[in-house]
Amino acid sequence: MPVKSKKRPGRPKDKALIARRCEEILDAAAQIFAAQGYRNTDVQLVADRLNIGKGTVYRYFPSKRNLFLAAVDRGMRRLRTQIETCTANIADPLERIVRAISAYLTFFDTHPEFVELIIQERAEFKDRAKPTYFEHRDANVGPWQELFRELMRAGRVREMPVERITDVLGNLLYGTMFTNYFAGRQKPFEVQAQDILDIVFYGILSEQERKGCPPAVDEGTPCD
Amino acid sequence: MPVKSKKRPGRPKDKALIARRCEEILDAAAQIFAAQGYRNTDVQLVADRLNIGKGTVYRYFPSKRNLFLAAVDRGMRRLRTQIETCTANIADPLERIVRAISAYLTFFDTHPEFVELIIQERAEFKDRAKPTYFEHRDANVGPWQELFRELMRAGRVREMPVERITDVLGNLLYGTMFTNYFAGRQKPFEVQAQDILDIVFYGILSEQERKGCPPAVDEGTPCD
Amino acid sequence: MPVKSKKRPGRPKDKALIARRCEEILDAAAQIFAAQGYRNTDVQLVADRLNIGKGTVYRYFPSKRNLFLAAVDRGMRRLRTQIETCTANIADPLERIVRAISAYLTFFDTHPEFVELIIQERAEFKDRAKPTYFEHRDANVGPWQELFRELMRAGRVREMPVERITDVLGNLLYGTMFTNYFAGRQKPFEVQAQDILDIVFYGILSEQERKGCPPAVDEGTPCD
Amino acid sequence: MPVKSKKRPGRPKDKALIARRCEEILDAAAQIFAAQGYRNTDVQLVADRLNIGKGTVYRYFPSKRNLFLAAVDRGMRRLRTQIETCTANIADPLERIVRAISAYLTFFDTHPEFVELIIQERAEFKDRAKPTYFEHRDANVGPWQELFRELMRAGRVREMPVERITDVLGNLLYGTMFTNYFAGRQKPFEVQAQDILDIVFYGILSEQERKGCPPAVDEGTPCD
DNA sequence: CATGAATGAGTATTCATTCAT
DNA sequence: TATGAATGAATACTCATTCAT
Numbered sequence A, B, C, D: 001m002p003v004k005s006k007k008r009p010g011r012p013k014d015k016a017l018i019a020r021r022c023e024e025i026l027d028a029a030a031q032i033f034a035a036q037g038y039r040n041t042d043v044q045l046v047a048d049r050l051n052i053g054k055g056t057v058y059r060y061f062p063s064k065r066n067l068f069l070a071a072v073d074r075g076m077r078r079l080r081t082q083i084e085t086c087t088a089n090i091a092d093p094l095e096r097i098v099r100a101i102s103a104y105l106t107f108f109d110t111h112p113e114f115v116e117l118i119i120q121e122r123a124e125f126k127d128r129a130k131p132t133y134f135e136h137r138d139a140n141v142g143p144w145q146e147l148f149r150e151l152m153r154a155g156r157v158r159e160m161p162v163e164r165i166t167d168v169l170g171n172l173l174y175g176t177m178f179t180n181y182f183a184g185r186q187k188p189f190e191v192q193a194q195d196i197l198d199i200v201f202y203g204i205l206s207e208q209e210r211k212g213c214p215p216a217v218d219e220g221t222p223c224d
Numbered sequence E: 001c002a003t004g005a006a007t008g009a010g011t012a013t014t015c016a017t018t019c020a021t
Numbered sequence F: 001t002a003t004g005a006a007t008g009a010a011t012a013c014t015c016a017t018t019c020a021t
Helices: A015-036 A043-050 A054-060 A064-087 A093-110 A112-124 A132-153 A162-184 A189-202 B015-036 B043-050 B054-060 B064-087 B093-110 B112-124 B132-153 B162-184 B189-202 C015-036 C043-050 C054-060 C064-087 C093-110 C112-124 C132-153 C162-184 C189-202 D015-036 D043-050 D054-060 D064-087 D093-110 D112-124 D132-153 D162-184 D189-202
Strands: none
Touching (some): A015 A043, A015 A112, A043 A054, A064 A112, A064 A132, A093 A112, A093 A132, A093 A162, A093 A189, A112 A132, A112 B112, A132 A162, A162 A189, A162 B162, A162 B189, A189 B162, B015 B043, B015 B054, B015 B064, B015 B112, B043 B054, B043 B064, B064 B093, B064 B112, B093 B112, B093 B132, B093 B189, B112 B132, B112 B162, B132 B162, C015 C043, C015 C054, C015 C112, C043 C054, C043 C064, C064 C093, C064 C112, C064 C132, C093 C112, C093 C132, C093 C189, C112 C132, C112 D112, C132 D162, C162 C189, D015 D043, D015 D054, D015 D112, D043 D054, D043 D064, D064 D093, D064 D132, D093 D112, D093 D132, D093 D162, D112 D132, D112 D162, D132 D162
């Protein structure tokens, strides 16, 4: 009785296998795109690294561009996971900030390929409204702003617009990440984190100078 | 004595003309490289913009790569000039810093093409030991460090390694410049400069919190 | 005696099933090859149309080329069957001719995909000694020549080499089929058949002109 | 005095040279497209034949498709020229027809590559509203219809719609051209022209048969 | 000197075919 | 037996650079 009970004939699809393959390909792609640059990376190189055929890569990602952007996005999601893991279960808000900054710098120190991918993305895909990095940054900034508001309410942080803090801190980390990668990190990143925190928390002015008036910039711009 | 005292016989090489041509080409190149990206910029496009032949561009710059790097370098020299102009004749050291930061942000706001060129350079010329931007940064940081040392001696800035300040400030400006360009500047750059200075000068902690111990990061990193 | 007398043990090869599958595949293939062209037709498309796997198509036809040629051949056999059906039981020879011409035009009007396949075959398989169409034409021309010989013996058709008639008539139909397909048929094909017959049977010259000498072409060709 | 009198600096354009190059390229392209088929023809092959670089071909024709269509169009223009040359200064209208038919067959006999190009065009560019051949046919048919009208007025050709004649004759020539090319011409084309004219001018029916009624096709179509 | 015609190395993507399941 | 995952050969077009005019 040729009952086609529940299984279609032919080779069945293996979802898990497919997902694993995707991960492997994205891993290899991230490394090679970072090492060679987007334009200098032949998809063949990615396939060779994995000992698979070029056509196979195209089975999983419809184009080189698509493969690249998927690799970047995966990096950003990993960064977020890393930071969340490192700050979970930390009660003290200031301590959370400390941990997050350290996790951020550690992540890019451990995975320098993602710094490169961020650059490559900007260089090649100028048409994208907003680079992947900033999409993720904007999507994740909310909770941190809430945390700073709390700290102000608790009187532990000076009153100021929270955006001032998150912007300055965000840009500082962003710039530090790039500088570390491009110019070479000069000191252990724990020290680097400390340096950042020392200045961001305490400022550079001496006690005595703090008593004077705040600096002003708005007296006209004498040069252009 | 820059007097061109006596003309040599024969057709004189018109150095000034040549220099002017170079400038024109670099101007056009910077704009087009920035607008299209390095790889998408045909040298023909640069020639067309100037209504000259493609071969003529090659008379002034031996290769596309060379043309591009010259354009970046020119941008960095302009940045330096801009900052020097804006800080000249300013006696007060803190005021000099304020002016310099404002000049830096203003420059890249006025010439966004140079931000793009910095990115493009990193993306395409991964072989270069140090990107042009950081070459200039390193070359120019000395006087600023001296200035901060002075401020410490005068008791106006807390005692700390000057590198801490210049690194943090440098990275912060670098990150801000990129963010402004990529994600779009959200506020007038005078306000932005103020925000930066407020935090860098005074820190974010409240008076009360400043009395507590400094934050520490070195207790091991529980995640990785 | 086509009685399948005693069944062999084991699973019988279901010849009929296999043949049916072949027909289905050829049907789909003919349509898609005609619609997309040979080179633009992915074998996957044929499989998709039938909701079967690509490998299954290859179980029935060893290659794309083979599949295509089988589809063309099937079309030609159908054409022959059509014409035979339409001319069967027609006693009058002239009437048989009329019917055959009408059937020919009707066939390609009803199955324009076969016109396309004839073109595609010529375009892609230039190595074949003789295209499928002409193989069939040569194989089928014999009875028609016999028929014209009969008509001459009966004094109903002028004496002339029968090849002259079959060549001219064959080429005229061939050209008409293509023109109808490419340029769009301008009139009902019954009218078209009438037009053809009017000229082929009666010629275009007036009674008066027919008395003159036949036209000559052999006086040298003054141009080349 | 550096008067730029009338000549721009740099290498001047040579219009004649450009036109000659185009012709050379089209010649080579027509032959190779015909010999290999459109899809199997690498533009490199055309370049090799001429001992020029592939890029040079692309300087003159923006794409392979464009090059191909230009080659077909050139063939059709040549055909027209050939026919016009052969029929010029021929006073007798019937003789003009004889000459034109002969010129048509001679042209494709001498330039079989254009038959192939016509096929290739249809096979590859199914999107074109009307193939190049039919565009030219339609553009040139007018004067011939006028000629047939004249012949009718003069009583030398039977009264009938001129389209009937030009359609039948056009399709007959079209089909003959293809058949000659595909199946191989079996007899000298002068004889072929004579055969065609004998039937088209005089019809195939005997004098006796011509007295009977014309054949009819419209009695219903007993088969489908 | 200035030009632009000529060149050919370099590259993303497709798809016929195979074969493990 | 039916399937579809895997493969890699094949291919049109671009553009940096050169050099004859």
